[in-house]
Amino acid sequence: MRYIIISLLFMSTLWSETSYERGEYLYFSKACSSCHGPSAEGSMSYPKLAHKKFAYLQKKLLHFRTGKVDSVSQQMMAQFAEKLSDEDIKNLCTFFSQHKENMTEDVSDDYLGGVGS
Ligand code: HEC
Numbered sequence: 001m002r003y004i005i006i007s008l009l010f011m012s013t014l015w016s017e018t019s020y021e022r023g024e025y026l027y028f029s030k031a032c033s034s035c036h037g038p039s040a041e042g043s044m045s046y047p048k049l050a051h052k053k054f055a056y057l058q059k060k061l062l063h064f065r066t067g068k069v070d071s072v073s074q075q076m077m078a079q080f081a082e083k084l085s086d087e088d089i090k091n092l093c094t095f096f097s098q099h100k101e102n103m104t105e106d107v108s109d110d111y112l113g114g115v116g117s
Pocket residue numbers: 027030031032033034035036045046047048049052057058060061071073074076077080081092
């Protein structure tokens with residue numbers, strides 16, 4: 001009996017993804033990385049997201065999601081934000097604000113289907 005409980009506990013830790021991991025998954029699966037970069041480092045007109053404050057990013061995404069945007073670059077973002085749920089936004093902002101510098105190259109390669117990184 002004890003072994004069953006121990007193995008169930010062990011399996012549940014394997015199954016329960018953290019908010020950070022869900023955010024990371026969304027970031028690559030929703031193609032955010034194609035503009036903001038594989039390490040959320042940004043480039044040119046695409047802002048860096050890694051290590052910015054949770055509350056700031058969440059406010060931005062909620063704003064973009066309303067679609068009430070007033071520039072072409074915000075318009076670009078709005079179409080990606082409109083498909084995000086509140087939960088998605090929380091997970092993404094957790095991922096950005098707690099971003100681990102050395103993100104595994106393998107992860108981005110996987111999600112991008114091996115096409116560039
Ligand atoms: C087509 C390119 C593109 C894609 C794809 C894209 N973004 Fe953006 N994103 C932008 C641009 C451009 C801005 C700057 C908008 C502005 O002028 O405020 C931006 C801004 C942001 C900001 C605000 C950053 C800040 O410091 O103000 C967040 C947060 C963000 N994007 C998250 C995401 C997430 C999450 C996804 C995926 C669901 C995503 N973006 C996909 C282009 C993109």
